[in-house]
Amino acid sequence: MIARMRAFVFRYFVIFCIAFASCKETPRQEVRRLPDGLLLGTATAAYQVEGAWNEDGKTENIYDYLTHTNTCYATDCGNGDVAANSYHMYKRDVEMMRELGIDFYRFSLSWNRLLPTSFPDKINQAGVDYYNNLINEMLKYNIEPVVTLFHWDLPQKLQQLGGWTNPHVVDWFGDYVKVAFELFGDRVKYWITINEPHQVCYYGYGTEMLAPALNLTGEADYLCAKNLLLAHARAYHIYDQEFRPKQDGMIFITINTEWYEPASDSDDDVEAANDLIQFRWGQYAHPIYSKSGDFPDVMKKRIGELSEKQGFLRSRLPEMSQEEIDYVRGTSDLFGLNHYSTYFSYRNVSTEQYYSQILGPSFNSDSGALTYQLPEWRIGESPITMYVPWGFYNLLTYIRNEYDNIPVFITENGMATHGGLIDNDRVTYYRGYMSAMLDAIEEGSNIMGYTAWSLMDNFEWLRGYTERFGIYEIDFEDPARPRTPRKSAYVYKEIVRSRTIDMNYEPDMSIPMTIDA
């Protein structure tokens, strides 16, 4: 009944969007002012940029292990051993932030660099020095650090102990983050607990696309989900109770929220889109941000019923006790949101027929919905970030309505290219998506920050160095790893400087990027 009502509300939301073309059209082509106080920044993550994989006491994480044991895990057989070499080049990185004039920079801590045994019995001073140097260098120039505690690089030792499927991970993560708050919390005021839980659990435990590449879908991905939520909540409570009173910062999780639009207004397609939202990111958003907490009803019901038909003695989605539900609910000061693209969603049989079959067990057969993207959404060489700004607008509007207009920090948004300094497609993407964000803000969405992913090219996980997200290009063939601003860097700088998006601004790239006074 509740599922039907939700589908009903969702359907009318979509019809409303179609009727009032604003969420369907390309953004308005004009000079648009950004609201005062909106923070603008860029981001990276430790494994993707730091390199120095075994230097100065750092030990092995799951990506070191995966890329060294399966040397062609990545499309180009690359790895993060050296990556962008930010461990040695952090001063140049901060110089780039100053060139752009950004308010903040989001980066992540490497657990193995700080705690070589994975536990707080030994703290690696060289790792502490590195992050202190980076943070202090940023603060010298009024660039706010936004620090992700976990961006996918779990210590390999903890993986051998089961990683996120072992309930003890809640203690391990809690012990680790406490060290981070103690070491850096006097200067770091924005903490992100975990980056993209669905990607960690589904792609890492349910498929082979991310480390640890277990490919145990329908089981390991759900065990991971519950433990990860509890670990996130542990970090929140530690900060809230022991550190916030003296350090006065904010702490939140970042969820990858792609937009799922019904392929038609049939009940089944509308329900397919709603189910995908619930399975792909509601699984994490609902327990934290909804009033009732817990996994979404549709997940509990479908996975429970299918598990029983499949002969399991209990649901493959582990139950959360009332105590656990209460422990997780409300544990995020903001909605940390990563967004890249949009998908049309549908079912090729009716929902009822679908669930009368016994498929799986797997995450995808549990959600039972299919997706596609339109070829005309592709605006560059890369197929992985299709250009659908109206989907971003719909997403932000949905979050405003669904979660009581919670403040949103957009912690990643960006587009891949295959290299080159004149990245006109990326410029189009940024202008279009920022403009869609402004549409949502004008209608009341409470958006406090926007982050361009990424400051520079980096190791793009499964795709190695073949897909480039940087607004600064890096020459990975050159041991000096030179960084060069792309056209998108010039355009982003102008957006930050003028606090406007001017669709027609053309930078003069013959003038070198300088640091404005």
Ligand code: BGC
């Ligand atoms: C991740 C980044 C990644 C980006 C582009 C996000 O899912 O947080 O680490 O590089 O997407 O694929």
